[in-house]
Amino acid sequence: MAEIILSYQEYPTKQDLPPHLQTLLDQAQEACNKAYAPYSHFYVGAAVALANGEIMQGCNQENSALPAGLCAERTAFYATGVQHPGVLIQSVAITACRDKTNPEPVAVTPCGGCRQVMMEFEERQKSPIQLLMHSFSGSYLLIPSVTSLLPFNFSQQHMTH
Numbered sequence: 421m422a423e424i425i426l427s428y429q430e431y432p433t434k435q436d437l438p439p440h441l442q443t444l445l446d447q448a449q450e451a452c453n454k455a456y457a458p459y460s461h462f463y464v465g466a467a468v469a470l471a472n473g474e475i476m477q478g479c480n481q482e483n484s485a486l487p488a489g490l491c492a493e494r495t496a497f498y499a500t501g502v503q504h505p506g507v508l509i510q511s512v513a514i515t516a517c518r519d520k521t522n523p524e525p526v527a528v529t530p531c532g533g534c535r536q537v538m539m540e541f542e543e544r545q546k547s548p549i550q551l552l553m554h555s556f557s558g559s560y561l562l563i564p565s566v567t568s569l570l571p572f573n574f575s576q577q578h579m580t581h
């Protein structure tokens with residue numbers, strides 16, 4: 421039987437994270453406060469750290485025509501593609517809350533569509549993108565490469581080989 425192994429690091433609290441990831445998480449939290457989510461009331465923030473030192477924020481943008489909305493991760497990645505084309509993406513932090521007046525972080529992991537999009541950014545830049553997210557137990561999970569969250573993914577290679 422073959423198996424796929426996913427390696428990741430778990431940090432019990434925010435204070436256990438390396439300082440640059442704490443900063444990134446703060447940026448994701450700030451982005452979360454700008455989320456437009458009047459339908460789900462699930463507010464998500466993402467912050468993308470670039471090799472040039474910039475941090476790009478994203479938050480979910482919902483719409484009355486529900487499928488027209490977009491997740492925080494894609495908002496951040498696509499904005500990065502426009503504002504900083506070709507600049508290496510090092511990491512992304514995501515966070516969520518259910519009440520902006522009490523921004524207690526809740527568990528969130530990227531949806532399948534966002535994993536697919538982040539994976540292609542990673543593929544294009546040929547360098548791993550770390551992903552930091554918040555688990556159900558309250559700890560922080562650091563995944564060394566977004567592609568590892570999509571085993572047996574469909575990629576550009578399938579179209580050309």
Ligand code: THU
Binds near residue numbers: 480
């Ligand atoms: N959402 C995100 O923005 N990112 C995720 O990783 C999970 C889900 C948004 C989409 C929608 O606006 C709301 O959360 C509820 O699904």
